[in-house]
Amino acid sequence: MxxxxxxLTDLRIESIHGVVLVDNISLELKRGEVLGLIGxxxxxxxxxxxxxxxYARAGCRITGGKVEIDGESVRDLSADGRRDLxxxxxxxxxxxxxxxxxxxxxxxxxxxEMPVKHxxxxxxxxxxxxxxxxxxxDLPDPEKFGNRYPHQASGGQLQRAMTAMAxxxxxxxxxxxxxxxxxxxxxxxEVLALIKKLIHxxxxxxxxxxxxxxxxxxxxxxxxxxxxxxxVELGDTKQILLAPKTDYARALVSERKAADKLSVExxxxxxxxxxxxxxVIGQYEHFIAVKNVSISVAKGETVAVVxxxxxxKSSLARLIVGLLPRRSGSVRxxxxxxxxxxxxxxxxxxxxxxxxxxxxxxxxxPRQTIGEVIGRPIAFYFNHPAAEVKQRVAQLLTQVGLPEDxxxxxxxxxxxxQKQRVCIARALAAEPDLIICDEPxxxxxxxxxxxxxxxxxxLQDELGVAYLFITHDLGIVRRIAHRTAVMLRGEMVDQGPTxxxxxxxxxxxxxxxxxxxxxxxxxxxxxxxxxxxxKAV
Amino acid sequence: MRIFGYKPTAxxxxxxxxxxxxxxxxIFAPWIAPYGEADSVxxxxxxxxxxxxxxxxNIGRDLLSRVIYGAxxxxxxxxxxxxxxxxxxxxxxxxxxxxxxxxxxALSRIVDVMLSIPLLVFALMILSMFxxxxxxxxxTIAVLDxxxxxxxxxxxxxxxxxxxxxxxxxxxxxxxxxxxxREILPNAMPPMISEFGLRFCFNFLFVAGxxxxxxxxxxPLADWGGMVRDNARAIGFGLPAPIWPALAIALMxxxxxxxxxxxxxxxxxxxxxxxxx
Numbered sequence: 001m002x003x004x005x006x007x008l009t010d011l012r013i014e015s016i017h018g019v020v021l022v023d024n025i026s027l028e029l030k031r032g033e034v035l036g037l038i039g040x041x042x043x044x045x046x047x048x049x050x051x052x053x054x055y056a057r058a059g060c061r062i063t064g065g066k067v068e069i070d071g072e073s074v075r076d077l078s079a080d081g082r083r084d085l086x087x088x089x090x091x092x093x094x095x096x097x098x099x100x101x102x103x104x105x106x107x108x109x110x111x112x113e114m115p116v117k118h119x120x121x122x123x124x125x126x127x128x129x130x131x132x133x134x135x136x137x138d139l140p141d142p143e144k145f146g147n148r149y150p151h152q153a154s155g156g157q158l159q160r161a162m163t164a165m166a167x168x169x170x171x172x173x174x175x176x177x178x179x180x181x182x183x184x185x186x187x188x189x190e191v192l193a194l195i196k197k198l199i200h201x202x203x204x205x206x207x208x209x210x211x212x213x214x215x216x217x218x219x220x221x222x223x224x225x226x227x228x229x230x231x232v233e234l235g236d237t238k239q240i241l242l243a244p245k246t247d248y249a250r251a252l253v254s255e256r257k258a259a260d261k262l263s264v265e266x267x268x269x270x271x272x273x274x275x276x277x278x279x280v281i282g283q284y285e286h287f288i289a290v291k292n293v294s295i296s297v298a299k300g301e302t303v304a305v306v307x308x309x310x311x312x313k314s315s316l317a318r319l320i321v322g323l324l325p326r327r328s329g330s331v332r333x334x335x336x337x338x339x340x341x342x343x344x345x346x347x348x349x350x351x352x353x354x355x356x357x358x359x360x361x362x363x364x365x366p367r368q369t370i371g372e373v374i375g376r377p378i379a380f381y382f383n384h385p386a387a388e389v390k391q392r393v394a395q396l397l398t399q400v401g402l403p404e405d406x407x408x409x410x411x412x413x414x415x416x417x418q419k420q421r422v423c424i425a426r427a428l429a430a431e432p433d434l435i436i437c438d439e440p441x442x443x444x445x446x447x448x449x450x451x452x453x454x455x456x457x458x459l460q461d462e463l464g465v466a467y468l469f470i471t472h473d474l475g476i477v478r479r480i481a482h483r484t485a486v487m488l489r490g491e492m493v494d495q496g497p498t499x500x501x502x503x504x505x506x507x508x509x510x511x512x513x514x515x516x517x518x519x520x521x522x523x524x525x526x527x528x529x530x531x532x533x534x535k536a537v
Numbered sequence: 538m539r540i541f542g543y544k545p546t547a548x549x550x551x552x553x554x555x556x557x558x559x560x561x562x563x564i565f566a567p568w569i570a571p572y573g574e575a576d577s578v579x580x581x582x583x584x585x586x587x588x589x590x591x592x593x594x595n596i597g598r599d600l601l602s603r604v605i606y607g608a609x610x611x612x613x614x615x616x617x618x619x620x621x622x623x624x625x626x627x628x629x630x631x632x633x634x635x636x637x638x639x640x641x642x643a644l645s646r647i648v649d650v651m652l653s654i655p656l657l658v659f660a661l662m663i664l665s666m667f668x669x670x671x672x673x674x675x676x677t678i679a680v681l682d683x684x685x686x687x688x689x690x691x692x693x694x695x696x697x698x699x700x701x702x703x704x705x706x707x708x709x710x711x712x713x714x715x716x717x718x719r720e721i722l723p724n725a726m727p728p729m730i731s732e733f734g735l736r737f738c739f740n741f742l743f744v745a746g747x748x749x750x751x752x753x754x755x756x757p758l759a760d761w762g763g764m765v766r767d768n769a770r771a772i773g774f775g776l777p778a779p780i781w782p783a784l785a786i787a788l789m790x791x792x793x794x795x796x797x798x799x800x801x802x803x804x805x806x807x808x809x810x811x812x813x814x
Binding site: 321323350351357359362363364366376380426 | 700701704705707708711723
């Protein structure tokens with residue numbers, strides 16, 4: 001089977017303003033082969049994925065190159081011919097399955113729609129095939145699963161249903177665009193394993209787009225490293241992981257490896273207690289999000305709270321700052337009891353706890369300049385005159401590694417990493433004792449996230465500020481947290497110094513979390529699955 | 538030429554020209570109008586001539602001069618009304634969006650009740666109760682119109698209030714007026730500006746309509762709606778007198794709409810169409 005089923009030759013995609021998004025990319029894909037596309041955001045991964053279906057997003061144009069599916073040049077086809085091809089021969093699986101399903105229709109109807117529309121199967125045949133796919137994808141109660149509406153399925157289930165939808169026409173090529181990025185680590189494993197099995201069973205070719213090397217290592221035969229729309233390196237998975245040839249690929253691999261290592265200096269620096277939360281219960285209208293949780297943070301210490309989405313870690317943070325009213329328990333800060341609601345707290349109490357958000361894009365007002373954003377807390381809390389505020393803003397900008405003249409720019413003129421630096425500067429402007437960081441790096445690219453973490457650490461050394469660090473990324477926890485708390489369904493299941501949490505004997509849930517983090521070995525997925533299967537028996 | 542950094546389309550230029558001419562006429566009415574606003578200068582409904590370009594009205598006043606002065610009152614009243622209605626509607630709408638559920642519910646339900654009564658009936662009721670002085674007229678229309686502005690402002694602001702930067706301001710301990718003014722209002726402005734043009738049109742037509750019914754601007758002040766009414770009987774004699782003020786109303790509405798269309802298209806402009814679908 002030497003014949004390539006998908007062949008891109010010098011594919012070139014530009015934005016309507018003439019920016020080159022994909023710069024002469026060529027690739028070949030054989031039946032049963034998986035090619036991983038890896039790179040940071042803006043590398044052109046998704047654009048290539050869609051480009052292989054000769055589809056360009058709004059604002060983009062395919063300006064050159066050839067796309068061949070089974071030797072047939074797709075760019076020469078009419079719009080109708082292309083539409084006929086999509087779904088039938090080549091199918092796309094998007095990152096957010098929840099956004100890809102129409103909430104008003106049952107899942108089965110959406111999965112069966114394509115083969116029926118393309119005239120490949122009758123309704124009954126399509127239904128039977130969908131059920132078979134649900135079975136292959138290990139969905140609960142495959143006969144009846146399709147009768148659910150999208151909101152009645154979990155994120156992992158929807159992602160699998162979406163894979164079933166893509167498989168519904170038995171296409172030759174599947175394009176996976178970050179299919180597990182939005183999932184929790186424990187769910188990610190299951191989905192990864194099933195995707196792998198499915199590709200293998202049906203001998204489908206696949207493009208697998210992701211930013212996580214460890215994930216792609218599990219499924220891909222070959223890896224293409226991309227940067228700024230250009231190919232940096234192409235090679236066998238093992239070669240890329242073990243002996244990358246280019247500097248950029250080396251940087252990617254070593255950063256990812258650093259995430260696996262346990263930090264040496266993360267020792268418990270337990271000093272004077274700063275924040276002391278005792279047996280709090282936090283409740284949204286009818287839902288208890290935080291159940292009887294206790295946690296403490298000492299001066300200059302970093303405490304990490306980890307857990308999957310929905311585990312209540314963000315709710316705990318909101319409870320501490322007073323956004324989520326607490327039903328019982330106490331929150332003491334600097335030896336004084338904090339009132340439960342935000343409105344009852346004094347200006348100084350508010351000043352001493354600052355918050356950094358996950359998405360810097362919406363944490364900064366797009367109509368304000370950076371100088372206004374950082375200057376406001378200084379003027380608000382300390383009543384400094386304008387000249388002094390300006391001076392302090394410049395000082396803070398330097399501290400977070402941004403040029404002083406950025407103060408005049410609008411917040412929209414910055415990149416994601418720079419925006420997060422501005423958010424950090426804004427938090428520091430209040431001269432707080434504690435900064436609560438809610439997943440501050442999870443919306444950023446790997447290398448950028450790395451820089452932000454270094455900055456956070458540096459600022460702690462310089463200013464002695466304490467952090468309550470909320471994250472789902474265990475790699476981050478290991479490197480920066482002195483102590484770690486693990487949450488599951490609103491409860492705190494494990495707590496202690498980080499080195500202790502990350503070494504045996506483990507709490508069973510912590511172990512499950514830990515073992516679910518993909519490692520940079522191609523055999524990892526198979527090993528972990530056999531291990532778990534053995535345990536289950 | 539560019540306006541606010543955007544190039545107006547051809548139709549936008551037409552709109553700008555129409556509105557520009559009327560606004561110019563309104564501002565400089567005493568200098569450009571050939572005769573006084575209320576001066577009876579000729580016979581009833583004399584035809585167009587070199588002296589009276591558009592002829593005269595039912596009591597012999599020069600129609601051209603009346604149309605020019607009419608621009609002043611009609612546009613002026615509509616503009617003041619719209620500004621008042623936006624000040625009131627936006628403030629209340631943003632307040633409802635950031636305040637507690639109880640405040641939001643109270644304000645929204647009051648607005649719903651007002652919206653459930655037909656605008657014209659409501660206005661006729663109030664104006665016949667309090668008399669139609671210029672002040673009452675402006676205030677009545679402004680309050681009634683603000684309910685529509687409230688709806689838009691609230692729905693725009695509700696999507697902004699949930700963003701993290703508003704929460705940052707709350708966590709900082711900022712007071713409500715500051716949050717509304719500095720964090721929410723600047724981001725709510727673009728849709729509000731285009732709505733302003735549309736509401737201006739509605740108010741403008743509404744003022745003209747009320748005047749036509751005799752409850753709007755009172756004589757001897759010239760206004761386009763009232764002029765149509767005064768001269769309506771001329772139609773029976775095959776005379777064009779009521780056409781001119783009616784045409785002015787139509788032109789002004791079209792002109793503002795053309796501009797608003799353009800502003801809306803800037804706000805909703807996609808980043809570019811897909812070339813290869």
